[in-house]
Amino acid sequence: MTATSTRFEGQLAPCGRKVDGERSQSEDLQGLITQEFAYDCGCRSGREEYHDGSVHHLIVHHNGKILVDEEFRGE
Numbered sequence: 574m575t576a577t578s579t580r581f582e583g584q585l586a587p588c589g590r591k592v593d594g595e596r597s598q599s600e601d602l603q604g605l606i607t608q609e610f611a612y613d614c615g616c617r618s619g620r621e622e623y624h625d626g627s628v629h630h631l632i633v634h635h636n637g638k639i640l641v642d643e644e645f646r647g648e
Contacts, residue, residue, distance in 0.1 A: 574601045586612040587632050587640055623647065 576599040583591050594612040603624050610618040615635030622628050626647025632640040 574599060576600075584610075584612070586614050586616040586635075587618060588612075588614060588616050588634055590614050592616075 576597070578595060578597045580593065580595055582593045584594060586592050586594070590612075592613045594610060597609045597611070598607065600606045604622075605624055606622040608620045612618075612635070617631075617633045619631045620628065628645045628647075630641060630643050630645075632642075634640055
């Protein structure tokens with residue numbers, strides 16, 4: 574499994590604010606890829622790509638409201 578984490582500056586968060594934050598990405602040996610953005614305002618965004626090609630996408634506002642929660646099925 575490989576994982577990376579990097580800081581970013583001045584990116585547009587789901588709430589519309591320009592804030593700093595952290596981007597994390599991991600990949601396992603079978604092809605699962607997870608990408609997460611944690612914004613300093615408290616908003617979060619995540620994307621998981623599964624081995625079968627399915628994708629789960631989640632965006633959460635810093636007040637806790639789920640803005641996007643969608644899943645696309647693979648083959």
